[in-house]
Amino acid sequence: MTKDKDDVFTIRMPDVGEGVAEAELVEWHVEPGDIVREDQIIAAVMTDKATVEIPSSATGKVIWLGGEVGDALAVGADLVRISADPNAGIDPTGKPDARSAAEAVAVVPSPETPDEHEPQTREPAGGPIEPEKSDPRAALANLAEAPRPALERRSPGDKPLASPAVRRRALDAGVDLRQVPGSGPAGRITHADLDAHLEAPEPQAAKAAGGRLRKTGVTETPVVGLRRAISRKLSQTWSKVPHITIVEEVDVTALEELRASLNAERGAGKPRLTILPFLVQALVRAVADQPVMNAHHDDEAGQLRSFEGVHVGIATQTPQGLKVPVVRHAEARTLDDTAHEIARVADAARDNTALREELTGSTITITSLGALGAIATTPLINAPETAIVGVNRMAVRPVWDGTQFMPRKIMNLSSSFDHRVIDGWDAAVFVKRLKSLLETPALIFVES
Amino acid sequence: MAETHCKLLVIGGGPGGYVTAIRAAQLGIDTLIVDDGPLGGTCLNIGCIPSKALIHAGDEFEKLIDAARGGSPLGMSAAAPEIDFARTMAWKDGIVAKLTGGVAGLLKKAGAKSLRGRGTIRDGKSVTVETDLGAQTVHAEYMVIATGSEPVELGVLPFGGKVISSTGALSLPTVPERLVVVGAGYIGLEIGTAFAKLGAKVTILEAASQILPVWDADLTRPVAKRLADLGVAVMTDAKVTGLSDDGERLQVRSGAGDDIELEADKILVAAGRRPRTKGFGLEQLALPMDGPFIRIDNQCRTAMRGVYAIGDVTGDPMLAHRAMAQGEMVADLIAGNRRVWDKQAIPAICFTDPEIVTVGVGPQAARREGHAVRIGQFPLRANGRAMTLGRDDGFVRVIARQDNHLVLGIEAVGAGVSEFASAFALAIEMGARLEDIADTMHAHPTLGEAIQESALAALGRGLHF
Numbered sequence: 014m015t016k017d018k019d020d021v022f023t024i025r026m027p028d029v030g031e032g033v034a035e036a037e038l039v040e041w042h043v044e045p046g047d048i049v050r051e052d053q054i055i056a057a058v059m060t061d062k063a064t065v066e067i068p069s070s071a072t073g074k075v076i077w078l079g080g081e082v083g084d085a086l087a088v089g090a091d092l093v094r095i096s097a098d099p100n101a102g103i104d105p106t107g108k109p110d111a112r113s114a115a116e117a118v119a120v121v122p123s124p125e126t127p128d129e130h131e132p133q134t135r136e137p138a139g140g141p142i143e144p145e146k147s148d149p150r151a152a153l154a155n156l157a158e159a160p161r162p163a164l165e166r167r168s169p170g171d172k173p174l175a176s177p178a179v180r181r182r183a184l185d186a187g188v189d190l191r192q193v194p195g196s197g198p199a200g201r202i203t204h205a206d207l208d209a210h211l212e213a214p215e216p217q218a219a220k221a222a223g224g225r226l227r228k229t230g231v232t233e234t235p236v237v238g239l240r241r242a243i244s245r246k247l248s249q250t251w252s253k254v255p256h257i258t259i260v261e262e263v264d265v266t267a268l269e270e271l272r273a274s275l276n277a278e279r280g281a282g283k284p285r286l287t288i289l290p291f292l293v294q295a296l297v298r299a300v301a302d303q304p305v306m307n308a309h310h311d312d313e314a315g316q317l318r319s320f321e322g323v324h325v326g327i328a329t330q331t332p333q334g335l336k337v338p339v340v341r342h343a344e345a346r347t348l349d350d351t352a353h354e355i356a357r358v359a360d361a362a363r364d365n366t367a368l369r370e371e372l373t374g375s376t377i378t379i380t381s382l383g384a385l386g387a388i389a390t391t392p393l394i395n396a397p398e399t400a401i402v403g404v405n406r407m408a409v410r411p412v413w414d415g416t417q418f419m420p421r422k423i424m425n426l427s428s429s430f431d432h433r434v435i436d437g438w439d440a441a442v443f444v445k446r447l448k449s450l451l452e453t454p455a456l457i458f459v460e461s
Numbered sequence: 462m463a464e465t466h467c468k469l470l471v472i473g474g475g476p477g478g479y480v481t482a483i484r485a486a487q488l489g490i491d492t493l494i495v496d497d498g499p500l501g502g503t504c505l506n507i508g509c510i511p512s513k514a515l516i517h518a519g520d521e522f523e524k525l526i527d528a529a530r531g532g533s534p535l536g537m538s539a540a541a542p543e544i545d546f547a548r549t550m551a552w553k554d555g556i557v558a559k560l561t562g563g564v565a566g567l568l569k570k571a572g573a574k575s576l577r578g579r580g581t582i583r584d585g586k587s588v589t590v591e592t593d594l595g596a597q598t599v600h601a602e603y604m605v606i607a608t609g610s611e612p613v614e615l616g617v618l619p620f621g622g623k624v625i626s627s628t629g630a631l632s633l634p635t636v637p638e639r640l641v642v643v644g645a646g647y648i649g650l651e652i653g654t655a656f657a658k659l660g661a662k663v664t665i666l667e668a669a670s671q672i673l674p675v676w677d678a679d680l681t682r683p684v685a686k687r688l689a690d691l692g693v694a695v696m697t698d699a700k701v702t703g704l705s706d707d708g709e710r711l712q713v714r715s716g717a718g719d720d721i722e723l724e725a726d727k728i729l730v731a732a733g734r735r736p737r738t739k740g741f742g743l744e745q746l747a748l749p750m751d752g753p754f755i756r757i758d759n760q761c762r763t764a765m766r767g768v769y770a771i772g773d774v775t776g777d778p779m780l781a782h783r784a785m786a787q788g789e790m791v792a793d794l795i796a797g798n799r800r801v802w803d804k805q806a807i808p809a810i811c812f813t814d815p816e817i818v819t820v821g822v823g824p825q826a827a828r829r830e831g832h833a834v835r836i837g838q839f840p841l842r843a844n845g846r847a848m849t850l851g852r853d854d855g856f857v858r859v860i861a862r863q864d865n866h867l868v869l870g871i872e873a874v875g876a877g878v879s880e881f882a883s884a885f886a887l888a889i890e891m892g893a894r895l896e897d898i899a900d901t902m903h904a905h906p907t908l909g910e911a912i913q914e915s916a917l918a919a920l921g922r923g924l925h926f
Contacts, residue, residue, distance in 0.1 A: 034864050174867065174892040175892060176890065176891045176892060177890050177891075180803050181800075184799045184800060184801060184803075185798070185799055187799065197892070198865075198866075198894050198896065198897070199862075199865040199866065199867045199892065199894050200865070201892045
């Protein structure tokens with residue numbers, strides 16, 4: 014904005030960004046004769062990208078409009094004239110500034126050097142500096158800055174502009190410079206732009222929303238210790254063992270009733286029973302019928318080793334990562350004993366006090382995420398074992414009993430098997446057996 | 462037959478070929494370069510370098526002549542200057558020898574092998590080379606064809622006798638009394654002007670309607686004026702029809718349709734150059750061509766895997782620096798690096814008097830490309846340094862985009878402006894805007910100030926004009 018004479022201010026079409034030379038007037042919010050206040054919206058203009066509202070940077074009476082709705086005005090062309098004198102006459106010329114975009118471009122305050130073409134309003138060096146608020150040019154400059162996506166000033170179809178060194182770096186890094194926004198003059202792509210692109214290769218569209226800061230930090234953590242052991246073991250299992258996973262729904266209403274009464278009897282002193290010891294004992298029953306489930310598959314030797322003893326691994330989340338402490342000889346344990354042993358080895362694993370024997374030698378594994386258990390999981394077996402049983406979350410669900418919906422406690426089991434030695438049929442039989450054991454828990458404790 | 466193996470075989474020891482070989486060897490590639498002539502190709506032996514030596518000799522001698530005629534505004538005089546042309550040529554040959562020897566040294570230092578002999582392509586991986594010691598077959602994983610170009614012969618005026626090519630003109634034992642130059646392209650004008658300054662009576666014939674037909678008339682005008690001042694006769698719209706029956710005179714049909722016979726001691730045919738695609742077994746590869754040129758992509762790859770082509774054999778502009786840049790890129794590619802031809806501009810220079818230099822596009826080409834342009838021009842007559850050098854004809858002109866002031870082209874005509882080529886090319890490769898040039902201090906007093914002033918003029922901020 015410039016102050017021309019006798020308190021008449023001229024507001025010019027600001028640089029609305031994107032390197033556009035002109036913008037279309039889409040709406041006037043004022044008419045000649047209106048009194049406007051500073052910051053009041055006077056017009057809306059549209060570029061091919063966005064509509065931008067232009068506020069007044071002065072208070073006074075509108076005496077002249079720079080065009081009609083639909084006119085394309087060059088950036089830098091006079092938009093509105095405002096007189097500080099409320100009695101000022103309206104400028105009868107009423108015609109848009111005749112300057113074309115081409116002529117006006119020379120006086121556009123370019124974004125890099127907003128002042129360079131307006132020496133008449135520049136303060137002499139060392140002169141009084143007005144507070145920014147009262148400097149109308151600053152307001153206008155801010156306006157011009159605000160809607161600009163700061164990095165997109167190259168017109169579509171233009172070749173990317175970059176120095177030979179930047180081009181070479183981009184080639185070496187496999188970056189197509191057409192995808193890199195340039196922040197330099199005329200949209201030139203600088204080394205810094207390339208750095209930014211290399212650090213944040215996500216599409217530019219993502220960052221536009223909300224105008225939030227992009228975070229470009231990366232934290233590198235060495236994969237060592239237990240994590241490395243887990244990593245190796247799981248990659249080996251994943252790449253070597255073809256899995257089959259079966260998810261089955263189990264009605265644990267009866268089991269839960271049994272568990273509740275057992276816990277009620279135990280009194281305050283003893284730890285409460287979880288569902289795990291029941292599952293361990295159900296496994297002992299189930300594998301008796303299908304020894305292939307309680308086995309090690311030594312694929313290098315081409316041997317399947319089925320065990321008489323049932324050593325149940327309990328996948329346990331510890332501060333160091335996943336560990337599988339083992340409840341040994343579950344077949345020889347009572348329910349209480351099993352519960353006690355599960356608690357003991359799990360605590361030892363968490364405290365990092367578990368002995369080597371307590372962490373090895375399992376023949377089948379249970380993995381439970383407890384309350385986080387999800388609807389279904391696809392557990393990886395604990396090779397060289399042949400089966401793993403995953404416990405999912407329990408929930409009360411309506412079950413149609415033939416005449417009505419009944420609220421039943423339903424829990425899914427997601428079980429995976431080494432498909433090389435266990436056919437789908439056998440897997441399904443095993444899961445079915447577990448299901449019936451758990452749905453009628455008395456079966457677990459009836460000696461056969 | 463002896464057999465050799467290498468990773469890269471470069472056919473042709475000109476600027477394109479030897480740069481490829483040096484760079485490749487530097488990158489650790491087992492490289493062999495083959496040429497049947499001395500290293501350096503046309504450029505060093507019979508082109509750029511010897512012609513520049515001859516031009517310089519002409520300039521120096523012309524100053525003496527001018528002084529002897531009392532034409533020196535500096536008040537200098539000289540008596541009956543003479544030239545021992547044999548010594549001039551020996552001086553020129555000394556420069557050529559130094560440079561070609563230098564190339565051999567650079568190749569050796571980099572670790573590239575070279576083989577003197579005529580190579581004939583057998584297939585995409587092997588070439589037979591006829592050396593003084595017999596034939597040998599070279600097997601290579603990669604091949605770079607850098608065979609260059611040769612002067613075009615006119616059907617009505619075959620080379621021989623009085624009719625010479627630029628190669629012949631640059632090794633004449635004496636200055637011919639009457640020299641007729643057929644073709645007013647840059648080669649004809651450079652050599653014609655040099656001989657005019659050395660004392661020959663020079664006539665230049667051009668079939669088109671202006672000299673240097675591919676350049677803008679604004680740029681060629683100062684050259685035409687200087688030719689007239691030097692007493693060089695220029696006939697445009699002239700067509701050579703042949704030699705007289707006795708082989709003594711050149712028959713020409715003028716633009717007006719008159720048949721003229723011109724007396725000449727030597728007739729230099731400088732009607733352009735054509736790619737050298739014959740005589741080395743190229744047809745064995747049956748490569749797709751672009752007209753007379755080998756077709757290449759933006760990595761100088763031909764249609765055959767592992768076979769690259771660079772330089773004049775691949776198209777216009779036939780310039781040594783283009784070939785060198787291509788060669789450097791190809792060596793990098795063969796070494797496994799990612800490269801692509803992404804040059805923004807190829808500088809072009811006429812070492813005429815005054816010199817012309819163009820980089821990027823001129824006003825007309827820029828408009829043809831669909832740009833709205835702004836142009837700034839600064840005459841050397843407003844440049845102090847030009848005045849003190851006694852030559853203030855010519856100008857610098859900058860062409861930029863109207864919307865964002867991106868510099869699209871910079872051109873100049875004037876004595877000594879060929880050295881501007883680097884500054885012009887740097888500006889364009891760096892993506893300079895007019896403001897970048899205008900706001901860079903250009904040292905005073907230099908000719909280069911005209912570059913800054915042309916940018917200032919384009920911005921409407923001219924200071925000295």
